[in-house]
Amino acid sequence: MVANFNTQPIKAIQGKEKPVYIFEEEKSANIDEAVVSSFGEEWLKFSNFNEKDINQFGDEYFDITDASILNKNTYALDMGCGSGRFSRYLSSKVGFIEVMDPSEAIWAAEKLLCGINNVRMINASADSIPFNDNTFDLVLSIGVLHHIPDTQMAMQNCVSKVKPGGYFFVYLYYNLDNRGFVFRFIFKIVNWIRKIISSMPSVLKKLMCDLLAVMIYVPIIFTGKVLHFVGLQGLAKKIPLSYYQDKSFFIIRNDALDRFGTRLEHRFSKAEIQLMMETCGLINICFSDNKPYWHAIGKKDTAKI
Known part of the structure; x- marks a missing residue:
């Protein structure tokens, strides 16, 4: 189930329990280094989530998934994992998770995921995902892409790693399009x-x-x-x-x-997110009617592959 990297890490640093694979970052206009650094600091400060908080968050976000998406055959990528709380939640529900973040937050995630064996820790960005296209059954990016200069481009990079017939799950800040x-x-x-x-x-x-x-x-x-x-x-x-x-x-x-605390954020309407996901080749897009707004999942169209 676990794929090989398509490029070699520059080094592997041993964390508290697991090695963290460090990949060289290409210079990109679609990475705001100050924002990445800020989130690294945030998640190092807020990394001690308890099981109650983790399960509550997971149940709220993944209310639009079922066992056909989350099962022991699912090979997943958590793009922009932050503290690793969603990877911890999913670790008992899927086969294996590549846990990835470009910031120092990867060390907070490594700590939170101690005792979890079906994960691998990766320090890399959405611009340099070290896997071939069409690799994963599920790619998730929760609360990340709206902090990247070009959200559409970053989403396309993520979706490219999803297998035909696989799924992409995303949470993006809403622009209060359903508010007064x-x-x-x-x-x-x-x-x-x-x-x-x-x-x-x-x-x-x-x-x-x-x-x-x-x-x-x-x-x-x-x-x-x-x-x-x-x-x-x-x-x-x-x-x-x-x-x-x-x-x-x-x-x-x-x-x-x-x-x-974040200087860069984009906000989107439900219709805008729908269009972005369709542009990436996703079909059967489902939005949750529940908070937080908007989280959605789409299936990668096999007809366009």
């Missing part, structure tokens, strides 16, 4: 704040994001929990940050840094 005026107005303010905070030095940026988690996220989330407790579940779901009403404070802090 109030949410859109709040987002404009939030986005302005993000641009300021993300330009700060690393230590100050992390401090500001933690303050936002405590002073903004927590009070709003608590309000939603109170509304839910008194029987106003419908209203609780409509307020901002309702997604976090059942999340741990660790997750809230992590996502505050993820949301406000």
Whole structure:
């Protein structure tokens, strides 16, 4: 099941338990080195996910998959693995996972995946995936491609590695296309704040994001929990940050840094993501109706191969 690399790593460095294969990065306009470095710092800080958090995240994201996609014959690539939490979730459901990230986050993933034997750790980017085309039954890229300058190009690179009849799973930030005026107005303010905070030095940026988690996220989330407790579940779901009403404070802090600490992000409508996936040769595209928006899966069209 496990494929050979189509180019040799420049070195392999032993992690806590597993070797991490390091590949030389080609110079590319589609890589923002500052963003890559920032995410490496983020995931090294937020790497201690517990099993409850991992399973909760996995169940939410992979609600549009079934045993025909996730099974012991599935050979998967986790492109932009970050902390490795999704690879850990999938490790008991698929045959083997190539766990890949261009940043220092690969070391956080290696740590989180200790004790998991059906994974291999790779330090490389979407521009230099070290496998032949048409290799994987499943390629997933969750919360990654919207932080790359040309999202469409990066998506095409990922889909090229999927076997004909295999699947590509993606999560991209939504542009609030299913929200009303109030949410859109709040987002404009939030986005302005993000641009300021993300330009700060690393230590100050992390401090500001933690303050936002405590002073903004927590009070709003608590309000939603109170509304839910008194029987106003419908209203609780409509307020901002309702997604976090059942999340741990660790997750809230992590996502505050993820949301406000990144200087490059693209946002897309459901229709735009549909078109991007179709352009890559995917069919039978299925979007989840559940948060987080938008996560989707598509099948690689065998007729165009």
